């Protein structure tokens with residue numbers, strides 16, 4: 001009986017976890033990743049492999065096949081620009097933030113702060 005209960009509990013836990021992850025992936029993931037890239041590119045120029053490591057440090061485990069199209073679309077939107085540098089005989093693309101990227105980051109920060117205050121993350125969501 002107890003085993004059954006635990007199995008049932010862990011089943012529902014997995015189901016809930018699955019739906020939460022699905023929601024986060026579909027709705028929030030992309031925006032968070034874009035913000036993260038813009039933020040770091042505003043500090044120092046970033047390159048793909050470094051960005052992948054940084055994102056995975058924060059729990060976003062994405063593949064180069066996901067990251068590079070995001071970098072390209074941010075560049076296409078004029079938020080990032082890239083230059084190439086020869087690093088140990090290999091050409092590496094560095095991305096840095098543009099002026100319009102900076103103002104986009106500033107605008108996003110306001111929305112993010114607003115959301116954090118509203119959702120109440122600062123006090124454990126018990127606002």
Ligand SMILES: [Zn+2]
Nearest residue numbers: 036040054058
């Ligand atoms: Zn970071």
